[in-house]
Amino acid sequence: MVSLQTQQNEPLCPLGxxxxxxxxxxxxxxxxxxxxxxxxxYNLSFKAxxxxxxxxxxxxRASMFVATGTEDRDVAGVRAYFNEVxxxxxxxxxxxxxxxxxxxxxxLDDVRRVLDEIHQWKMDGKVRYVGASVHDRSLALQLLQGGxxxxxxxxxxxxxxxxxxxxxxxxxxxxxxxxxxxxxRWGSLLKGHAKWQGSVPSAADCYRFVMRHPAxxxxxxxxxxxxxxxxxxxxxxxxxxxxxxxxxxxxxGDLIYGDGTDAFEMRWP
Numbered sequence: 001m002v003s004l005q006t007q008q009n010e011p012l013c014p015l016g017x018x019x020x021x022x023x024x025x026x027x028x029x030x031x032x033x034x035x036x037x038x039x040x041x042y043n044l045s046f047k048a049x050x051x052x053x054x055x056x057x058x059x060x061r062a063s064m065f066v067a068t069g070t071e072d073r074d075v076a077g078v079r080a081y082f083n084e085v086x087x088x089x090x091x092x093x094x095x096x097x098x099x100x101x102x103x104x105x106x107x108l109d110d111v112r113r114v115l116d117e118i119h120q121w122k123m124d125g126k127v128r129y130v131g132a133s134v135h136d137r138s139l140a141l142q143l144l145q146g147g148x149x150x151x152x153x154x155x156x157x158x159x160x161x162x163x164x165x166x167x168x169x170x171x172x173x174x175x176x177x178x179x180x181x182x183x184x185r186w187g188s189l190l191k192g193h194a195k196w197q198g199s200v201p202s203a204a205d206c207y208r209f210v211m212r213h214p215a216x217x218x219x220x221x222x223x224x225x226x227x228x229x230x231x232x233x234x235x236x237x238x239x240x241x242x243x244x245x246x247x248x249x250x251x252x253g254d255l256i257y258g259d260g261t262d263a264f265e266m267r268w269p
Contacts, residue, residue: 001175008062018220019046026226028052038065069098073110098131140167153179158253168215177217180210193255207235
C-alpha cells in the first residue's frame with residue numbers, strides 16, 4: 001500500500017481539513033493543534049484557508065501535507081494553475097496534486113495527458129503523489145488498474161456505498177490509498193429522515209463510518225467555522241465503529257439515498 005506521509009515521513013491523521021466556500025478563518029490553527037496535518041483546496045478561491053496554510057507552512061512545512069488539483073484538462077492550463085499555487089503558497093513542492101472530478105464526459109486520453117504531466121512534476125520533485133478525484137466507479141476502476149495514480153479521491157459515505165463492491169477492494173488490492181470526500185453527503189446525512197426512528201448521526205459518526213473501511217486512509221472535512229471543525233474532530237480519537245453501528249448506519253443511509261433528488265447526487269451512487 002502506498003503510504004501517505006508528510007515530508008518528514010510522518011503518517012497522516014485520518015481526518016484532513018479541506019476548503020469550504022463559506023469557511024472563515026482560524027480552522028488551520030485549531031486543526032494543527034488537534035493533530036490534523038493534511039490540507040486540501042479545490043482551487044485558489046479558498047483564500048482564508050490558503051492564507052492560513054501559507055502562514056503555518058512558513059514554520060511547519062515538513063510536517064504538513066498540502067494537496068490541491070484542477071478540473072482543467074488542457075495541459076497548459078494545468079501548468080499555469082500549478083505555478084499559481086506555488087506562488088500563492090510559496091511552496092517548492094505540493095504533496096499531492098489531483099486531476100479533479102474525472103467524470104463520464106471526460107476524454108480519458110485528456111485525463112491521462114494531465115496525469116502524465118503530474119508524473120513529470122513528481123520526477124522533478126515538484127509533486128510527491130499523483131492523484132485523481134473520481135465520482136464514477138467505472139472510471140475509478142480504470143485509473144486504479146492502469147497504474148496512472150498514486151492516490152484516489154472518491155465519494156463514499158453512509159448513503160453512497162456501491163464503491164464497497166469493486167472500487168474500494170481493488171484499491172486495497174492495488175495498494176492505492178483512497179481519500180474520501182462528501183462524507184456527510186453534503187450535510188444531508190445530518191438532517192434525519194421521517195421514516196427513521198433512531199438517533200441521527202453526527203458529522204463525527206459519518207467520518208467514523210468512512211474511516212472504518214481499510215481502503216480509506218484519509219477523509220476530508222470541510223467545516224464552515226471553528227465550532228463545526230471542533231465537533232467533526234471528535235472522530236479522531238473515537239473508538240472504531242462496531243458491526244452493529246455499521247449495520248445501523250447502512251440502513252439509515254439507504255433512507256437518505258432514496259430521498260436524493262439532484263442528478264449530481266444520484267448519477268453515481
